[in-house]
Amino acid sequence: ANAAALSEELTKSADELQAENDALQEEVRKLREQLVDYYQLKQQNEQYETVLELKEQNQDFQMLPATVIGRDPNDVFFTFSIDQAYLNGLSKNDTVITGDGVVGWVSEVYATSSKVTTLLSPNTKIGAIAQRTRDTGVTACDITLADEGLIKLSYLTSENTIEPGDIITTTGLSGMYPKDLMIGTVTEIQYEDNGVTQYAILEPFVDVKNVRDVFILTDFNGKGEI
Numbered sequence: 671a672n673a674a675a676l677s678e679e680l681t682k683s684a685d686e687l688q689a690e691n692d693a694l695q696e697e698v699r700k701l702r703e704q705l706v707d708y709y710q711l712k713q714q715n716e717q718y719e720t721v722l723e724l725k726e727q728n729q730d731f732q733m734l735p736a737t738v739i740g741r742d743p744n745d746v747f748f749t750f751s752i753d754q755a756y757l758n759g760l761s762k763n764d765t766v767i768t769g770d771g772v773v774g775w776v777s778e779v780y781a782t783s784s785k786v787t788t789l790l791s792p793n794t795k796i797g798a799i800a801q802r803t804r805d806t807g808v809t810a811c812d813i814t815l816a817d818e819g820l821i822k823l824s825y826l827t828s829e830n831t832i833e834p835g836d837i838i839t840t841t842g843l844s845g846m847y848p849k850d851l852m853i854g855t856v857t858e859i860q861y862e863d864n865g866v867t868q869y870a871i872l873e874p875f876v877d878v879k880n881v882r883d884v885f886i887l888t889d890f891n892g893k894g895e896i
Contacts, residue, residue, distance in 0.1 A: 771852030771875035
């Protein structure tokens with residue numbers, strides 16, 4: 671009888687220990703989820719702070735926050751999907767930014783998601799200007815530059831005085847991007863194959879390969895005007 675009672679007590683203790691372990695595992699899981707939520711919220715708050723400054727300087731900007739929900743690992747130009755769509759007011763060709771600068775543009779719009787083509791795509795052309803020298807050009811990219819996370823500023827005149835370190839922003843002339851959005855910093859000047867025309871290599875202010883949270887400019891003064 672004593673042996674049976676002891677066996678029952680040991681079994682009960684083992685069950686209690688397993689229950690306690692399960693409860694602790696569940697508590698750890700919840701704490702881990704809370705930690706992930708904290709870091710996500712922290713990053714979003716930082717984005718909101720920087721973009722709020724942009725909004726204060728541009729009262730005409732209408733913006734929607736969006737989160738990156740998918741990337742195609744086979745896309746060499748780093749296109750990604752976001753969780754905003756036409757049901758939320760998005761349109762094709764809307765500008766995509768962060769508080770740091772231009773990310774790209776909305777290239778496809780669906781009912782519950784959209785696709786963003788980034789600065790690193792050959793399909794992205796932006797009228798741009800050097801803030802210091804006022805030289806103008808058009809951004810472009812190719813597969814080699816995209817792999818390095820860089821873009822180029824083409825169509826510079828032979829008289830341009832752009833130098834490494836110069837800040838490049840949007841001109842706003844196309845009606846697709848408002849003026850004075852940050853694009854990138856000049857890292858070097860090179861010559862085209864003709865040996866006459868120059869172009870600048872730019873490092874974008876936004877790491878579009880790894881960006882997680884963005885804002886969509888759904889409207890601004892001059893949108894659609896050329």
